[in-house]
Amino acid sequence: MSVPALQLDGLRKSFGKTEIIRGVDLSIGKGERHAIIGPNGAGKSTLFNLITGRFPKSSGSIRLHGHDLEGMAPFEINRRGLSRSFQITNIFPRMTVFENVRCSLLWSQGYKYSFWNMVSRQRALTEGAEAILEQINLTARRDLPAGVLSYAEQRALEIGITIAGGADVIMLDEPTAGMSHSETDYIVDLIRKVTENKTLIMVEHDMGVVFGLADRISVLVYGEIIATDTPELVRGNARVQEAYLGAALEAEH
Amino acid sequence: MDLILVNLIDGLVTGLLLFMLSAGLTLIFSMMGVLNFAHASFYMLGAYFAYQISIYLGFWMGLLIAPLVVGVLGAGVERYGLRRVHQYGHVPELIFTFGLALLIEELVQFIWGKNAMPYEAPESLQFTAFSIAGNSIPAFKVFMIFTSVLIFIGLLYVLTRTRVGMIIQAALSYPRTVEALGHNVPLIFMGVFGVGTALAGVAGVIAGPVLSTFPGMAFVLGSIVFVTIVIGGLGSLWGALVASLLIGWITTFAKAYNLRMEDLLTTLGFTKPEPIWDSAWRDLWTLTSPQIADILPYILMVLILIFRPYGLFGKRDA
């Protein structure tokens, strides 16, 4: 089997005396769409923050395409091909929609800290940004400051920024949180479209979204993964039902 | 040995004075996230108000009334100025307080003119408290030490033992939650701002007679106070205390002992270039510790920032 896109071994994290992540082992293959579910406070967002370098881990290892991410800052991890979105919308509010996307393309197109190129003269940059805008359906909004967009549009922009850099591992933290049904459908289609041939790892509460998108599901409860399997098998897993899913599924219907 | 004791006392006076300012500044900062650049200006206002009051009612009434007036002014600034600017973000807030500092200095010059005011310690305190090896310690200094220590014990008591103090401490970290519990957080903010500035006012009242009451007194002390809380770690009350005393003692000792760079360099085996006045290194050779006493806090700050970016007691994500 080829090297997994993301591999976690014995990952632990404590805040003070409280251990939030209590030994997570997880292996996510290339091209897989993986969802992490679990009750509130299970540590899903913390797990995301550990993987992306936002918080330092207490012990264990994180490997991206076989490379250990030990001690790397978020920007270094991003350069290795991992990109993430946030649970709370995290965009550049005072810049235009177009510029939000263009900024997220800069590093991947190799501009680094260049102060000798004019961004507006770079064809590939402009076209790349416009293609992304097209994909996320925001072409009509391109010159508005991102801060004035509607919530759903900001979430779409957030996803656009996340995928723009061409990272092959995409992590989405509750992409449909706080959305209406139609908005959710729109975002799910969008996610399916933009993560084609990429590895997707998402945290999500909406079971419809999870079962519609994911190839495999991990269930995180109190900082431990109690099951990792295909949606059907997870649904039937007794421990999962006991811990979490049953209640959530009942609430769905 | 005796001289050391005298300097320890002098340094303590300076340090406590600094702490009276940095404590209020820290309280305001950790609560509202805004560094009040005009904090030292309230200290200056304290001195001027106390001087004005002391003409008519004497020093003791000044000590009582001036800080109250300053506190009310401070609360007003929070209510009608800062709260308005708050919506624009932290940088405009900081710019606002900076502008306020300029304005207060101009205002003081407008009302009292550019010269120092003849604000003096009350006659009842103009005697020598005790002497150490021929160095007399004036009673006013002892009074300053007692006043500041008393105020801190009071502050500590209020913060840790009373209901109001509990609410304030809670509002420091979780303003939203405290608001949800039905407490009026804006009012608490205004109160803390008022108390913080009143503390600065007290510092002004008791420092004015010693350090002279003139329009530049805010900026002279102001930048040192900011340096203090950066060294101590933004938002840490203990850090502010340690840093204040540290700075008080370092500057006092540097001024009292004439350490010469020449001696140090000679000890290290360098030879003094002759004639010294033509050498490019003359400033280094003729350097003495009293000369650099006033910039030591800044040097300390730069060193701290390089080796311990979050200050002595600062939390990592301040």
Next chain:
Amino acid sequence: MTEDFATDPTKPAQRLRAGSLTIPLIPWLIAGALVIVMPLFFQANSAITIMNQMAITIIFALAYNMLLGQGGMLSFGHAVYMGVGGFATVHIMNMSDFFAMLPLPVMPIFGGLVGMVLAMIVGSFSTRSAGTVFAMISLGVGELIAACSVIIVVFFGGEEGISGDRTYGLPFFGIEFLQQIEVYYLIAFWLMVSAALMYLFSRTPVGRMANAVRDNPERAEFLGYSARWVRFYSFVASGFFAGIAGALFAINYEILTEENLNLTTSGLILLVTFLGGAGFFFGPVLGAIVFTLVQTVLSLETELWGFYAGILFVATVMYFPGGLAGLIMMHVPALRLGKAGRLIVPYLKTLIPGLFTVLGASALIEMIFHYRHAAVGDDEMTLFWTSFDSHSALPWIVAIAVTVVGFWLTKKTAPDMAAAWHDANSPDGGAA
């Protein structure tokens, strides 16, 4: 020669379509032309002195705004980069053999490089964080260097500062820069070059990321950029242009003192930039021009100039955080709708009484000041070209009346102005 550089930003403009930021060529051409012809209209030496000072302030303010406006970094000690650049320039001018081989117009490069090196040193630890911590470090470092001016006498010259003579340089096409006007064109050349370069910098990847980091440093980190390095590059670039401004100051005044380094100068440039408007590239330019003019005029007329400046500054932060540029740009929507004309009459109706209120109030302030601080027996004062006795009742009554009536009229007409504003900004179909 100025023209060449004014047209430099054109090249990208021609093929520019996509960028949401088209590079506006016309303002640059107008600015370049103005800079060239200004001395023809204002030939007096005093006018040229003011224009020189203005140009230097513009460069400094633009450099400062690379931090404040573009990068979201508030510095309370930016004067030191300009000052040290200037001091270094004077030292080069005093190295007679070396200076004799250099034409004066290249000197700003040295000033810029020195400013840049200093910015690299300080920036290496100060750009770790933005916000309050950065502001405090900038203040501390600024104070430290300013205080060093009396200690490191070799470089800073102690209390009297250091001076040089610009005319000892290699003549530049026969020009020795003995005349003010020659210096003017030297400064003007560097003004256009620096402004164009700073503008272009803001359009580069690192310049764009400076905005991104200003808005949301954490997000920028998850896009592959280290917020710290982005800040560092902005800081170094800003130090370079501040150094150029310092060198021009050295060339223009031929003397630098502690005053070029201290908090007052640093605060002043913050004031200029903020009054002009930190949110737009041309804001600081506007700020520098207006501020220099107002300062020149007012400081001749009144001792209380600083007091008014303080009030103006605080009022700007509170009510117009966008500054002058923000005020102007507020009118763009109305202009687009073609309804800006409807604002003129309501504006006049409110702002003229407003002006009288301000004049009346300032008269009162001046009179109080005179009453309190003038020598005993010196009762006569002159205000608005009128002399009167500050101890008699009549002038007080007049001033109070003007203020009160002006204020009343302003207040009364303000709602109309607000309504007109609303009308001018709503698309047609509603009120007509």
